[in-house]
Amino acid sequence: MNCQECHDYIDAYIDNELDIASTIVVKQHLRDCLDCQQLLESRKAVGALLDNPQIRFAVPDSLLGRVQSALPVPRSAVRQRSGSRLVIPWFTIPLALAATIAVMLGLVFLNQEGVINRSQGNALAQEAISSHVRSLLATHLFDVPSTDQHTVKPWFDGKLKFSPPVHDFAERGFRLTGGRLDYLNGREVAALVYQRRLHIINLFIWPSESSRNTAAESFSKDGYNALHWAHEGFEFWAVSDVNAEDLRAFVDLEMQQS
């Protein structure tokens, strides 16, 4: 590989978008070439400056209500609503939002009811994904916000009958940001929260009924990916809207650790 080729590939290399063979070739070139090392450093410096959630623009408060009222009213609901529609006082907007959230949660529960007859894996995947979505909607992501695995792990002591394995992979792009208690598969489980760029990964853990280790099995629904595996006496469900490859990379890290 020459420098020009290295320059062509360096961004895909940084972004983990290269296949393994090309990654190795780029790595070899970087080891021997000072110029390209400098290019890599400059890319990383730019990346570090951009890796700051404050650079994003936050949604103005009024926008959600505005969009919801602009959407067409479902026909079946027109009859009940049309009379009062023109005189909606301002204070009904928060009520409407609350009702919407209630409906959304209701749908989540309905979905859970609806999949009980499907295979258990699918049902659990659905439940784990619903739980993931709920954690984002209800702004109840953490009971213990901490990036320190030595704070998060002891926090579960006394709250659960088991001690979940807790690891931080900040150096590999998956930052531990906290943990909480959650309820899944009819029992209390540990939920660890990781951040990949701006995406949240929920990792649900509970003791396995068998000591069998299984390979990761993937599920996806509505743009969310879920991976399930069993390892060293624990069941794991990782759920996120990150792309499948990133989630797989996260699971590989987790499997190597535990």
Add this chain to the structure above:
Amino acid sequence: MNDEQTRTRFETLLLPLMKDAYNLTRWLMKNQEDAEDMVQESYLRAYRFFGTFHEGTNCRAWFLRIVRNTCYTALGDHDLKQKQVPLDAEADEIEDTSPLPSVSLSKKATVESVREAIAALPVDFREVVVLRELEGLSYKEISEVSGIPLGTVMSRLARARHQLYLLLSDRKQHDQL
């Protein structure tokens, strides 16, 4: 599925994406008012096209493609032609071979200065930077959202980052003083 169920499903899937939609429109349109209009328009369009949305589709990429196209339509051909990268420049190899200034990026780069640097990029470059760095999309997803080929995603990102580096480096800042 009746209308109400459709509406509920639409809201469940797409309202959580408003933060992504607004961030993208805000960067493409450059002001809050237009950005809000574009978000509203995107939701209305997405609602109309919701029948074409299938289970298992990447919902975020599907919606951001609508958001992106809504913005581009509003920016208009005239506006875009001025801001777009000339085709011959795009066809060139990435011109990063020039030695990089041996300066480090300002440690004190503020949120504001980084935002200014991103805003200073041509819209085609800004788009890939926002989708990759702020929204965390994969190259494949960026390609889906923007409708540009994977190779072009890669080269635009390279050029955009190079420009950002120059905009944010100390030397450049000193030159401007």
